[in-house]
Amino acid sequence: MIELRQITKQFGQGASAVRALDSISLHVPEGCIYGVVGSSGAGKSTLIRCVNLLERPSSGKVIVRGKDLTAMAESDLRRERRHIGMIFQHFNLLSSRTVFGNIALPLELAGMSSAEIETMVLPLLELTGLSDKRNSYPSQLSGGQKQRVAIARALASRPRVLLCDEATSALDPATTVAILNLLKDINRKLGLTILMITHEMDVVKSICDRVAILSQGQLIEENDVEQFFLSPKTELAREFVRTAIHEKRPNDLESGFQTEPAPGARPVIRITFVGRTVGQPLITKASRQFGVDISIMQADIETVNGKSMGFLMVELFGSETAVDEAIKYLRSQEVSVEVVGYVH
Numbered sequence: 001m002i003e004l005r006q007i008t009k010q011f012g013q014g015a016s017a018v019r020a021l022d023s024i025s026l027h028v029p030e031g032c033i034y035g036v037v038g039s040s041g042a043g044k045s046t047l048i049r050c051v052n053l054l055e056r057p058s059s060g061k062v063i064v065r066g067k068d069l070t071a072m073a074e075s076d077l078r079r080e081r082r083h084i085g086m087i088f089q090h091f092n093l094l095s096s097r098t099v100f101g102n103i104a105l106p107l108e109l110a111g112m113s114s115a116e117i118e119t120m121v122l123p124l125l126e127l128t129g130l131s132d133k134r135n136s137y138p139s140q141l142s143g144g145q146k147q148r149v150a151i152a153r154a155l156a157s158r159p160r161v162l163l164c165d166e167a168t169s170a171l172d173p174a175t176t177v178a179i180l181n182l183l184k185d186i187n188r189k190l191g192l193t194i195l196m197i198t199h200e201m202d203v204v205k206s207i208c209d210r211v212a213i214l215s216q217g218q219l220i221e222e223n224d225v226e227q228f229f230l231s232p233k234t235e236l237a238r239e240f241v242r243t244a245i246h247e248k249r250p251n252d253l254e255s256g257f258q259t260e261p262a263p264g265a266r267p268v269i270r271i272t273f274v275g276r277t278v279g280q281p282l283i284t285k286a287s288r289q290f291g292v293d294i295s296i297m298q299a300d301i302e303t304v305n306g307k308s309m310g311f312l313m314v315e316l317f318g319s320e321t322a323v324d325e326a327i328k329y330l331r332s333q334e335v336s337v338e339v340v341g342y343v344h
């Protein structure tokens with residue numbers, strides 16, 4: 001649905017040039033909720049603005065719904081942009097217009113009659129839970145309600161793609177959950193493809209099907225969300241996962257923690273699995289079968305894109321051979337196992 005091919009974006013020239021995006025390629029399948037996470041300044045906003053060519057890439061191709069936007073004449077591009085909705089962190093509503101007036105704006109600009117506009121806006125008010133606010137002005141609304149208006153406005157021209165630039169970053173946690181649920185609902189009901197960029201891994205955990213990590217303009221890791229949580233490959237990905245599962249670092253839990261093995265040091269392993277009931281029986285079995293004691297340092301069950309996932313960090317006590325055998329056994333099971341370090 002959205003395909004970026006080797007997108008590079010440079011701002012400025014010469015010594016002061018900033019390369020905001022460095023040869024980014026990614027594919028967002030139809031109907032997918034795709035998250036791009038990265039720290040501030042990573043290039044996320046530049047990336048999402050390149051998708052509808054609000055920002056023109058310095059090189060590379062942007063293909064949306066099978067059409068190469070980068071090769072289009074301005075008039076064709078304007079038409080194509082109607083199929084791409086966008087929402088922002090700060091809502092960008094017109095304060096002089098009512099809720100109805102804000103949602104109707106793109107339809108007025110497209111030259112529709114007021115009767116047609118009415119028949120299109122009413123279901124959107126309904127869908128976004130704003131029916132009783134149609135005559136209110138933005139200043140009379142909460143942040144969550146404002147974002148609902150922005151979503152309804154973005155949907156007015158019946159886009160197939162919705163771009164969200166930090167859409168929940170200005171909202172409190174409860175409102176964030178409500179807006180994310182609304183986006184998921186729209187994704188299901190309308191089959192809308194959603195590309196969201198965010199600095200919050202919690203957003204990805206709640207609703208995304210796939211995720212990519214952007215760092216200093218480069219896409220450093222990309223995966224299905226479940227796989228991403230099961231086995232992040234880069235240190236940055238692990239850091240993002242850690243924030244979403246509220247995992248403490250092992251050196252904050254145990255004073256004698258180190259990353260290198262040493263004689264007499266006990267391994268600390270992280271076990272990640274899908275399902276609520278997978279972890280504990282395996283640990284019990286490994287402990288019995290190989291005669292190792294297993295002590296749980298932290299344990300957490302999280303819902304990742306609607307599925308339960310378990311995150312355990314445990315310390316293994318026993319002879320070196322027994323501990324190795326136990327780890328080997330765990331690795332042969334349907335769980336992801338990683339030795340994170342050792343404790344004295």
Ligand SMILES: Nc1ncnc2c1ncn2[C@@H]1O[C@H](COP(=O)(O)OP(=O)(O)O)[C@@H](O)[C@H]1O
Pocket residue numbers: 011012018019020038039040041042043044045046047
């Ligand atoms: N219009 C611009 N002119 C010059 N530099 C820019 C412009 N927009 C973004 N940048 C730079 O590009 C980099 C990425 O910015 P941005 O895409 O806004 O990151 P993010 O959204 O991840 O915080 C930053 O170094 C930023 O300063």
Ligand SMILES: [Mg+2]
Pocket residue numbers: 044045046166
């Ligand atoms: Mg940004």
